Amino acid sequence: MLNSIGVPGLILILIVALIIFGPSKLPEIGKSFGTSLREFKNAAKDIVDDGKNQK
Numbered sequence: 001m002l003n004s005i006g007v008p009g010l011i012l013i014l015i016v017a018l019i020i021f022g023p024s025k026l027p028e029i030g031k032s033f034g035t036s037l038r039e040f041k042n043a044a045k046d047i048v049d050d051g052k053n054q055k
Contacts, residue, residue, distance in 0.1 A: 005013075021029060
């Protein structure tokens with residue numbers, strides 16, 4: 001999914017995020033996004049593992 005965005009798209013997203021949130025908020029937003037992504041991956045893995053164990 002990320003490969004389809006490309007480098008120019010990532011730079012544009014970063015510039016827009018800087019304008020909207022400011023440089024002081026970006027580390028906090030990145031940390032919370034990373035935490036949310038990790039929790040989602042763990043939950044998805046648990047669901048898949050539960051499905052395999054029930055068969």
